[in-house]
Amino acid sequence: MRNFRVIKDGMDVAALALAVAMEPSRWDADTFLRKYPQGPFGDTDTIMLRFPEIATGLTDEQIELYKQNLLPGYDQHESICWPAWDQLPQAHGFVFDLAQFTRATRIGRVMINRIKPGGRIFRHADTPEHVRYWRRFHLVLQGQPGAVIYCGEESDGSKDEAMQMLTGRLFWFANNLEHEVRNESSIDRISMVIDLHCPNGSASE
């Protein structure tokens, strides 16, 4: 595989998955991605553990500069800990261990995404400024065969690689390429995204 790299299967995610399951109201706290206009995330719920402060009241021009990380006073790469970070200490070890493993120098976004059975994250590539700086990892907290991530160079998906998102699987993937997720299993697919700045794994920095 070129676009995915499994770091480890069979990670013991039971304590974190249990903590997430026992407090379902957390899924209602952060609706930013789901409500994002025309975004690909309509079938997705998110618990933000670390994420940038949401900038509000910006003009279209300022938003464009923000996306390029050129808006004075804002660093889109600076994530802060949201309340769920403190509420889910079971997640911390996974984040810090992976940062150590990858020799990362900065921890970015950490969020737990849930896709309902039959749900999809529609095809997209992540923003260039983001993928230039960050490497993206997933730790699957709950996933059965049929929950599949696709990733490849061609926008029509003709060169996609596909990988099952199975419980306990920790992997990196090339989110600069086009990707999508289809949950064709009968249970929610729940996965924790971890973004790390890995200077030794980056062409540009």
Ligand SMILES: [Fe+2]
């Ligand atoms: Fe993405």
